[in-house]
Amino acid sequence: MPNHFSSTETYDNYMGRWSARFAPLFLDFAGVSDGERALDVGCGTGALSRALALAVPRSEIVGVDPSEPFIAYARAHGADSRIKFEVGNALELSFSDAAFGQSLSLFVFMLIPDGEKAAGEMRRVTRPAGTVAVCTWDSGDGGMELVSTLCDEAVKLDPAVEELRADRSMKYNHRGQLTELFEAIGLENIEETGIEFGMEFSSFDDYWLPYLGGVGPVGAYIQDLSPEDRDALREALRKRHLGKKEDGPFSLRKRAWSVKGTVPS
Numbered sequence: 001m002p003n004h005f006s007s008t009e010t011y012d013n014y015m016g017r018w019s020a021r022f023a024p025l026f027l028d029f030a031g032v033s034d035g036e037r038a039l040d041v042g043c044g045t046g047a048l049s050r051a052l053a054l055a056v057p058r059s060e061i062v063g064v065d066p067s068e069p070f071i072a073y074a075r076a077h078g079a080d081s082r083i084k085f086e087v088g089n090a091l092e093l094s095f096s097d098a099a100f101g102q103s104l105s106l107f108v109f110m111l112i113p114d115g116e117k118a119a120g121e122m123r124r125v126t127r128p129a130g131t132v133a134v135c136t137w138d139s140g141d142g143g144m145e146l147v148s149t150l151c152d153e154a155v156k157l158d159p160a161v162e163e164l165r166a167d168r169s170m171k172y173n174h175r176g177q178l179t180e181l182f183e184a185i186g187l188e189n190i191e192e193t194g195i196e197f198g199m200e201f202s203s204f205d206d207y208w209l210p211y212l213g214g215v216g217p218v219g220a221y222i223q224d225l226s227p228e229d230r231d232a233l234r235e236a237l238r239k240r241h242l243g244k245k246e247d248g249p250f251s252l253r254k255r256a257w258s259v260k261g262t263v264p265s
């Protein structure tokens with residue numbers, strides 16, 4: 001997988017800000033328990049770890065991510081001595097068995113090539129009866145308007161974008177797939193839910209400028225366009241989101257699938 005996750009400020013403007021808004025909703029669903037160590041797999045710039053620090057004020061929290069720049073940024077913005085950020089890979093966690101009371105992962109499993117291995121690692125490092133919880137974006141109809149509206153307009157200008165829309169490397173991004181994953185690794189008491197929220201933009205630039213940082217597959221596509229093609233796409237999206245208005249706020253819908261299960265006792 002090309003590394004689209006190394007630029008920290010641009011990631012935070014593009015996606016991290018939504019992770020920070022979304023993380024408390026995911027934790028409400030997962031039902032974390034205070035006083036027990038918590039693991040954040042694929043912590044990125046640290047949004048879920050920081051939300052955990054508020055939700056479980058007596059717990060130690062460990063965030064792992066393979067991106068060194070993200071870990072350096074997360075350390076600098078951790079703001080809580082109970083959070084430790086480490087470079088690490090979901091496919092081969094460096095922790096001993098049952099080292100955590102709960103293991104969570106936010107917006108990572110769509111990108112991991114071997115989900116069963118990564119989920120199995122989360123199960124291994126979680127104590128018996130502890131919770132494992134994973135959340136991914138929905139790529140189905142209406143699930144992620146941020147990406148689907150952009151692809152709608154981009155495909156009118158360049159039919160090859162159909163490939164980007166149907167990004168076959170994305171996984172676990174439709175209802176039921178995370179439940180199947182948790183069943184496959186032998187978790188119990190599995191529950192899955194869809195969580196929706198609105199992404200509010202204060203202006204067109206608030207929406208558009210983060211794409212220019214090249215974060216994620218869509219950002220990389222936009223960054224590679226010629227200036228003329230980029231301007232054409234920008235104008236089409238401006239019309240789509242603002243209509244005849246010169247500028248102003250607008251919002252897009254986002255849905256995510258969350259699953260939780262417990263490790264057999």
Ligand SMILES: C[S@@+](CC[C@H](N)C(=O)[O-])C[C@H]1O[C@@H](n2cnc3c(N)ncnc32)[C@H](O)[C@@H]1O
Nearest residue numbers: 005019042043044047066067089090106107108
């Ligand atoms: C969309 S970001 C989500 C980051 C963070 N959880 C958040 O919600 O802001 C995806 C993250 O998955 C990480 N990632 C990709 N492959 C990974 C792997 N094999 N193990 C752990 N993290 C991985 C990336 O480095 C990136 O930080």
